[in-house]
Amino acid sequence: MTTLVLGLVLGGTYALLALGLTIQYGIARIMNLAYGEMTLVSAFCLVFLFQKLGLPPLVSILLVAPAGYLLGWVLYTVMMRPLVDRAANPGKLEVDSILATFGLLFVLQGVMLLVFGANFTSISYLDRGIPVFGVTIALNRLIAFAICVVAGGGLALALSASRWGLIMRAVALTPGSAPLVGIDVNKVARQAFALGSALAAVGGTSVAMYQTFSATDGVVFTMKALVIVIMGGVGNVPGALAAGFALGLVETFVSVMIDPGLTLAATFAIFLAVLLWRPQGLFGRRA
Amino acid sequence: MIAFTRRRAMGALLAATAASLTLAAASVSWAQEQTVKIGYAIAKTGPNATGAGITTLPNYKMWVEEVNAAGGLSLPDGSKRMIEVIEYDDRSSNEDLVRAIERLATQDEVDLILPPWGTGPNLAIAPLMDRFGYPQLAVTAVTDKAPEFAARWKRSFWMLGGGHDYAEGLAAVLKSARDAGHINGKIAMVSVADGFGIDLVNGARPAFEEAGFEIAYDKSYPLGTSDFAALMNEAKETGADSFVAFSYPPGSFGMTKTAQSAGYNPKVFYIGVGGAFPIYPGIANDKPAGVMSIGGVNAASPEIQAYFERHMESAGAPPDSWASAITYVSLQMLEQAVERVGLDHEKLAGELSSGTFDTLIGEVKLEDNQLRDLWWVGQWQDGSFRGIDPAGKDGAAEPIIPKPEW
Numbered sequence: 001m002t003t004l005v006l007g008l009v010l011g012g013t014y015a016l017l018a019l020g021l022t023i024q025y026g027i028a029r030i031m032n033l034a035y036g037e038m039t040l041v042s043a044f045c046l047v048f049l050f051q052k053l054g055l056p057p058l059v060s061i062l063l064v065a066p067a068g069y070l071l072g073w074v075l076y077t078v079m080m081r082p083l084v085d086r087a088a089n090p091g092k093l094e095v096d097s098i099l100a101t102f103g104l105l106f107v108l109q110g111v112m113l114l115v116f117g118a119n120f121t122s123i124s125y126l127d128r129g130i131p132v133f134g135v136t137i138a139l140n141r142l143i144a145f146a147i148c149v150v151a152g153g154g155l156a157l158a159l160s161a162s163r164w165g166l167i168m169r170a171v172a173l174t175p176g177s178a179p180l181v182g183i184d185v186n187k188v189a190r191q192a193f194a195l196g197s198a199l200a201a202v203g204g205t206s207v208a209m210y211q212t213f214s215a216t217d218g219v220v221f222t223m224k225a226l227v228i229v230i231m232g233g234v235g236n237v238p239g240a241l242a243a244g245f246a247l248g249l250v251e252t253f254v255s256v257m258i259d260p261g262l263t264l265a266a267t268f269a270i271f272l273a274v275l276l277w278r279p280q281g282l283f284g285r286r287a
Numbered sequence: 288m289i290a291f292t293r294r295r296a297m298g299a300l301l302a303a304t305a306a307s308l309t310l311a312a313a314s315v316s317w318a319q320e321q322t323v324k325i326g327y328a329i330a331k332t333g334p335n336a337t338g339a340g341i342t343t344l345p346n347y348k349m350w351v352e353e354v355n356a357a358g359g360l361s362l363p364d365g366s367k368r369m370i371e372v373i374e375y376d377d378r379s380s381n382e383d384l385v386r387a388i389e390r391l392a393t394q395d396e397v398d399l400i401l402p403p404w405g406t407g408p409n410l411a412i413a414p415l416m417d418r419f420g421y422p423q424l425a426v427t428a429v430t431d432k433a434p435e436f437a438a439r440w441k442r443s444f445w446m447l448g449g450g451h452d453y454a455e456g457l458a459a460v461l462k463s464a465r466d467a468g469h470i471n472g473k474i475a476m477v478s479v480a481d482g483f484g485i486d487l488v489n490g491a492r493p494a495f496e497e498a499g500f501e502i503a504y505d506k507s508y509p510l511g512t513s514d515f516a517a518l519m520n521e522a523k524e525t526g527a528d529s530f531v532a533f534s535y536p537p538g539s540f541g542m543t544k545t546a547q548s549a550g551y552n553p554k555v556f557y558i559g560v561g562g563a564f565p566i567y568p569g570i571a572n573d574k575p576a577g578v579m580s581i582g583g584v585n586a587a588s589p590e591i592q593a594y595f596e597r598h599m600e601s602a603g604a605p606p607d608s609w610a611s612a613i614t615y616v617s618l619q620m621l622e623q624a625v626e627r628v629g630l631d632h633e634k635l636a637g638e639l640s641s642g643t644f645d646t647l648i649g650e651v652k653l654e655d656n657q658l659r660d661l662w663w664v665g666q667w668q669d670g671s672f673r674g675i676d677p678a679g680k681d682g683a684a685e686p687i688i689p690k691p692e693w
Contacts, residue, residue, distance in 0.1 A: 002520060010514045106332075113332055120337055120536050120561065122544075122570050129548040137516070138548035211513050212540035212570065214337045216379075220511050255508075255517045261480050264509035 003256045004249070005135040011248020012145035016206055017221055018228035018240045019152055020199030026235015027172045027192035030080055031094050033101040035200055035225055036218030037108035042068055042204030043213055044116045047123050057125050057209055058143070064201045072197025076190045079104070084189065090175070105218065112215035122212040144206035148241075151202060156237040168192060172235045227267065231274045233281030242283065246270070322371035323360050323630065325351070326397035328387030329404055333379025337536070339404035341564060342427060342610045345602035347372075347401060350618040352601060361626040373397055381411040388412050392419040398630045399621065406430055406482065413440050422636040424617040427610050429453075429483065431490070437656035442636040446613055446658040450483070453581050454490030456663025456676040457557060460579070461529055462498040463678070464688045470554045473527035475504035477518055477542075479534050483560065487533040503527045512538065515545045522551075528689075529555035536561030539580070540570045547572060547693045554689035555579065563665060563672050565605035575667035577690030582609025583665025583674030585682030590647045608665060608672035613658070616646040649681070 017039065024032045032038075042064045049055040049063070083100060087093035126143065129136040159165035170178045171188045178185050207213060207221070228247060232239030247267060254266040274281070327347065330339045351370050354360055359367040373395050377384035384403055391397050392415075400421045402409055409428040416423040417440040424444050430436065431449035464470050474495055478488035484507065495502055503525035508518060519542060522530055530553040532542055539561035546556065561567065562580020571578065584591050594615060598606040606612060621635075623644050628634040643652045651658065662674030666686055673684035 006516045136549045212537045216334050252517045260506045260508040260518050
């Protein structure tokens with residue numbers, strides 16, 4: 001029981017981290033290697049707002065998320081749009097976007113080091129233990145879990161049930177033929193990229209609440225998110241949620257039942273198994 | 288509303304770059320006649336930037352400021368020369384670091400080279416420093432092989448001991464606590480599966496067993512683990528009074544927070560790197576009292592107190608209570624050695640190896656090119672991280688066991 005609860009909560013925080021990337025990669029077709037840095041920028045912003053202005057993190061999320069959206073919008077307009085225009089095919093765009101965002105990663109990291117310094121950063125916020133089914137969970141992790149469920153659930157619902165979601169899915173599925181039915185693919189892709197950035201920002205704020213981080217940790221988050229996205233199926237929100245939870249559960253179980261030293265190995269073992277068994281991801285469709 | 292276009296954005300970016308370049312060019316100070324050129328390559332970006340930015344860089348900057356404010360480095364003939372610094376960012380990559388050291392030695396022809404941060408980087412440059420003949424004051428390098436290295440590279444100096452020193456120090460603290468009846472004979476131990484964690488845990492297992500302890504829980508976890516709830520639950524259930532973690536900062540901090548939120552109150556709570564950082568009390572919700580970790584300072588010493596104040600003024604943050612002071616000590620040694628024998632590398636190395644120096648931590652004399660007069664275990668008491676082992680060392684604080692509850 002303990003393991004189950006701890007694993008689910010950990011999985012929720014993982015899934016939340018991966019949501020934005022799955023949208024960016026699935027719909028906008030941009031493989032964003034600077035994703036982890038984006039989450040960190042928002043984590044630093046949250047700490048700054050909390051320490052300097054005394055803004056409670058839960059309020060800051062309401063500020064940071066739209067700011068993330070705006071940043072994503074600007075980034076897409078300035079940096080990604082020319083790549084999209086130039087790319088002859090989706091494969092070319094993937095390669096180009098990987099190279100471009102790889103550069104962006106260092107830019108963002110450098111800016112963070114300059115502005116926030118190299119120090120390990122963390123805040124103490126809602127560090128109380130809350131008993132859940134007899135297991136003590138830190139309240140801030142529980143909140144991250146709740147945010148994940150709300151954001152992930154809402155997004156999955158919007159994508160599957162609304163007209164906006166239909167358009168998004170159309171672009172994700174066949175960017176080539178979406179314009180034939182009057183969809184402005186560029187607008188949709190820009191929206192998707194911006195939405196992904198907003199989700200990265202939300203993920204970052206939750207990370208800031210329960211974890212110690214420093215300006216050079218971005219790659220860790222990117223890797224985790226990438227594994228989850230690919231496992232869940234690219235652009236598939238329910239898939240990313242399921243994969244995140246699965247990873248959290250497996251890590252916790254392995255840690256308790258076998259050996260904590262094998263958690264990382266287990267993660268990649270599952271990742272490999274999924275890739276071999278269903279290369280399109282757990283919930284992906286065959287292209 | 289201004290239309291935000293790519294062209295405009297790029298134009299603005301170009302203008303900004305050009306402006307900053309002009310400024311940089313304007314601010315390059317023309318070096319004076321006859322300076323002492325001191326160079327270093329250190330991680331200003333990448334994973335090592337955090338450690339370098341806390342422990343090493345602020346001390347380099349502060350020392351140079353202080354020496355130059357006093358008119359420069361004194362030389363044996365009584366003259367003084369200002370220090371000119373040449374700094375490179377190695378981006379946490381040993382390849383870049385080695386290239387930068389080569390450049391410092393061959394192109395910039397600096398008089399002295401200061402070491403990078405971290406055990407790995409210091410080992411990476413040791414053969415090169417030896418080839419170019421520069422003395423290497425390896426401060427932030429913890430290695431059990433220090434005696435071997437000092438013998439292999441005659442001009443290298445190792446100033447932070449080895450993993451087994453710290454592990455044996457901890458075993459000594461725990462043994463006397465158990466013998467006094469404060470804790471039971473069980474230890475729950477976790478370690479990070481990476482260089483330093485492995486080194487320490489390998490020293491700790493035999494040391495604990497020799498001290499008659501039962502290691503009730505002994506697990507390692509991968510680098511980058513962020514969730515310690517399951518691990519700490521297991522440790523708690525063993526009924527051990529002592530929780531020992533040979534961890535890196537993110538782990539040390541994560542475990543502290545997890546222990547607090549889960550209400551885990553072992554009688555001894557020991558964490559690895561990061562426990563002596565100035566930010567630790569903040570991370571522990573201002574309740575660090577009783578937490579043990581690596582290192583320590585003699586918080587009662589006026590020299591140390593003054594050093595903490597100067598560091599605060601210069602860097603805007605206090606130093607860490609483990610390797611920061613030792614870093615400054617190495618610079619003091621360098622300064623005094625230059626004053627005695629000048630800038631000739633062979634003479635300098637000889638003086639560093641055999642001389643006695645007056646420093647922050649008192650009188651320092653190296654043994655076989657190693658600094659051995661160190662604090663192995665420290666504990667947070669009244670807002671300072673005080674050295675508690677070796678117990679016989681001047682200024683040692685009495686350990687507080689059991690630790691007050693969070």
